[in-house]
Amino acid sequence: MSTTETARAVEQQAAGNSFLVDVWITLKRWLRKAVRNSSVVFEALITPFVFLILFTQVFGQLAGGPIQELFGADVTYVTFLTPSIVILSAMVVATHSGMGLIDDMNSGMFDKILVSPTHRGAMFLGKALADMIRIIIETGMILVLGYVLLWIDSGGSVGTYIQTGLGGVLGVFAIVVVFALWFTAFSNIAALVTQDATSAAIWAYLVQYPLFFASSAFVPISVLPKWMQLVATINPITYGVDAVRALMLGQDVLTVIDVTAFSGIWNTVVPAVIVLGVFNLVFGGIAVFLLRRVASSRVS
Amino acid sequence: MSAETTERRKASSTAITARNVELTYSDGTRAVRDIDLDIPQGEFFGFLGPNGAGKTTAIKTFVTLLQPTAGSVTVNGFDVGEDPRAVRSSIGYMAQETSVDEELTARENIQYACEIYGVPRSGRVERIDDLLALVDLADVADKQPSGFSGGMKKRLDVATALVHEPPLVFLDEPTTGLDPRARLCLWEHFREINEQGTTMFLTTQYLEEADELCDRLSVIQNGQLIATDSPNALKSQVGGDILGITLEDPTAEQRAHAQRVVRESGLFEEDTIEPTDEGVAIASEHARREGTDLLVALREAGFTVTGFDVRSPTLDDVFLAITGETASEETADEDQPDDTVQTAVSR
Numbered sequence: 098m099s100t101t102e103t104a105r106a107v108e109q110q111a112a113g114n115s116f117l118v119d120v121w122i123t124l125k126r127w128l129r130k131a132v133r134n135s136s137v138v139f140e141a142l143i144t145p146f147v148f149l150i151l152f153t154q155v156f157g158q159l160a161g162g163p164i165q166e167l168f169g170a171d172v173t174y175v176t177f178l179t180p181s182i183v184i185l186s187a188m189v190v191a192t193h194s195g196m197g198l199i200d201d202m203n204s205g206m207f208d209k210i211l212v213s214p215t216h217r218g219a220m221f222l223g224k225a226l227a228d229m230i231r232i233i234i235e236t237g238m239i240l241v242l243g244y245v246l247l248w249i250d251s252g253g254s255v256g257t258y259i260q261t262g263l264g265g266v267l268g269v270f271a272i273v274v275v276f277a278l279w280f281t282a283f284s285n286i287a288a289l290v291t292q293d294a295t296s297a298a299i300w301a302y303l304v305q306y307p308l309f310f311a312s313s314a315f316v317p318i319s320v321l322p323k324w325m326q327l328v329a330t331i332n333p334i335t336y337g338v339d340a341v342r343a344l345m346l347g348q349d350v351l352t353v354i355d356v357t358a359f360s361g362i363w364n365t366v367v368p369a370v371i372v373l374g375v376f377n378l379v380f381g382g383i384a385v386f387l388l389r390r391v392a393s394s395r396v397s
Numbered sequence: 398m399s400a401e402t403t404e405r406r407k408a409s410s411t412a413i414t415a416r417n418v419e420l421t422y423s424d425g426t427r428a429v430r431d432i433d434l435d436i437p438q439g440e441f442f443g444f445l446g447p448n449g450a451g452k453t454t455a456i457k458t459f460v461t462l463l464q465p466t467a468g469s470v471t472v473n474g475f476d477v478g479e480d481p482r483a484v485r486s487s488i489g490y491m492a493q494e495t496s497v498d499e500e501l502t503a504r505e506n507i508q509y510a511c512e513i514y515g516v517p518r519s520g521r522v523e524r525i526d527d528l529l530a531l532v533d534l535a536d537v538a539d540k541q542p543s544g545f546s547g548g549m550k551k552r553l554d555v556a557t558a559l560v561h562e563p564p565l566v567f568l569d570e571p572t573t574g575l576d577p578r579a580r581l582c583l584w585e586h587f588r589e590i591n592e593q594g595t596t597m598f599l600t601t602q603y604l605e606e607a608d609e610l611c612d613r614l615s616v617i618q619n620g621q622l623i624a625t626d627s628p629n630a631l632k633s634q635v636g637g638d639i640l641g642i643t644l645e646d647p648t649a650e651q652r653a654h655a656q657r658v659v660r661e662s663g664l665f666e667e668d669t670i671e672p673t674d675e676g677v678a679i680a681s682e683h684a685r686r687e688g689t690d691l692l693v694a695l696r697e698a699g700f701t702v703t704g705f706d707v708r709s710p711t712l713d714d715v716f717l718a719i720t721g722e723t724a725s726e727e728t729a730d731e732d733q734p735d736d737t738v739q740t741a742v743s744r
Contacts, residue, residue, distance in 0.1 A: 113482060113485075113486055113514075113515055114512075114513070114515045118515075119513070122509070122512045122513055125512075126498075126501070126509055129500075129501065129505070130498070130500040130501065133500045133501070133541075134500050204496060204497070204498065204499065205492050205494045205495065205496025205497075206496055206497075206498050208462060208492055208496065209490070209492065209496040209557075210513065211461075211462060212460050212461065212462060212485055212488075212490045213485055213510075213513045213514060214482050214485045214486045214513070214514065214515070215513045394461055394462055394463055394464045394481070395464050396420060396421070396422055396423065396463055396464060396466060
């Protein structure tokens with residue numbers, strides 16, 4: 098029997114899936130793993146929850162007055178802080194993305210999938226989509242918790258909590274995804290460079306927490322020292338937080354750069370999305386380069 | 398698998414053709430050198446060699462994980478460089494380190510494998526049940542493998558490599574680190590799969606394993622194939638079983654004297670007799686039968702024998718016979734996964 102006949106016999110046996118089916122299969126696997134691994138889900142929520150509750154309870158009285166002066170009478174520290182916590186929770190989930198990649202490499206699942214006919218791109222796209230779905234779900238939970246805190250504190254209405262209504266909520270989800278991409282890419286870069294889950298997590302924390310304080314997340318930019326204001330200007334967290342905050346407070350809150358070309362909240366949202374898009378291109382590009390290298394069969 | 402496809406595969410030419418395959422890592426390590434190989438469909442073939450001999454690197458070039466630096470590999474009629482996806486669809490691969498997703502149940506692991514290999518949805522449920530039964534995991538199908546023993550995880554790994562009924566399965570040191578019972582159990586499964594017409598490609602450090610399973614095997618050393626033959630033919634190069642005598646006072650003179658006595662006893666006229674650190678060793682087809690007579694002969698010559706053993710030839714003996722050096726002299730820096738499997742097992 099010739100090799101072509103052998104090949105034909107083989108072809109009857111197995112054919113790979115289309116690219117989209119591979120994306121869907123990968124997505125399902127990662128979501129299933131996330132649900133199964135309840136400690137990861139819990140961990141991803143606990144830090145943002147603790148931050149939101151402690152910060153509002155400890156600093157709420159102190160910061161409440163100045164916040165009201167800056168943003169208006171119906172803005173409390175809870176409504177000011179919730180957008181930051183939404184961004185924080187997205188970063189925690191993004192940190193886990195790189196750790197999941199390391200787990201797959203250490204458990205041999207990564208090679209196992211590389212030996213299968215799964216499309217290389219689908220392997221990574223499906224996983225990224227699963228991460229984004231987790232981020233959207235956790236964002237929803239933070240938004241609910243924020244409102245519960247507001248209601249307990251001051252009995253504020255949903256209307257004062259999210260000024261732009263249902264469209265604003267959808268906008269928040271969209272902004273969080275746009276924001277999370279660069280940090281998801283960063284966490285995967287850290288994972289591929291360090292090849293170690295603990296080191297990758299340390300990289301992520303080292304970037305995450307200093308950048309959070311040097312941004313508009315916890316206090317208005319104007320009260321930060323000059324050098325921190327400078328850091329805040331080139332800090333993607335500022336843009337992520339301000340875009341979510343603009344949607345929730347229904348006003349232009351971006352102060353690190355002065356944009357007036359649009360109207361109202363768009364003076365914050367449009368420049369923020371552009372800046373975040375640049376970060377996504379840079380970090381996403383590096384991550385894709387490294388992922389392609391690790392998935393390639395070329396000897397290194 | 399139908400009898401007809403089985404028949405066709407058995408009758409066909411080659412599952413793997415390798416021509417002048419070289420693989421050099423960027424640090425200059427020549428892990429695989431000039432490998433030439435033709436493995437017919439249906440054969441149970443093995444690579445036998447010590448850690449670092451290049452077994453894992455070679456298998457990784459066959460399964461498209463590594464691109465050969467030079468030469469060509471054709472698997473099931475597809476070129477690994479030109480048509481890697483067709484190769485991947487047509488093979489099953491079990492890596493040296495056990496590769497299962499511990500967050501998914503045994504059933505979900507197999508189901509995921511079915512999905513990525515595009516096993517038709519219609520037959521999937523039965524296929525999964527059949528595989529669970531084949532590897533004796535049906536009663537723990539809905540448990541997560543984190544609580545499984547090393548052998549159970551390996552069996553689950555085997556099942557996931559078989560979902561698409563590949564005509565060719567690669568097993569990279571499938572039993573390293575397993576206890577003897579788990580090893581026997583896996584051997585049974587491998588034989589069963591091979592009997593259904595599947596070509597099997599195995600790497601191992603154990604002659605016993607290659608002997609037990611393989612129709613043919615290649616001895617690999619420093620990335621080169623130094624002998625390819627049936628296990629019996631290779632073992633016959635050693636000259637039979639090894640009979641070791643330990644003397645109470647093994648000075649050089651005593652050992653030489655003992656060697657002479659053995660030679661003159663007439664028991665092992667055609668066999669290799671060599672002095673060892675402890676006394677003397679004989680490689681002979683009838684080592685087991687003549688052992689007691691030899692002891693008597695030695696006692697009559699005035700020797701005090703403190704140790705006596707007869708064993709089958711090991712990888713070391715085969716290596717010694719073929720290359721003149723022992724397998725364990727090799728360094729283990731080429732096949733890096735050898736270390737990872739150790740940690741995976743001890744975990």
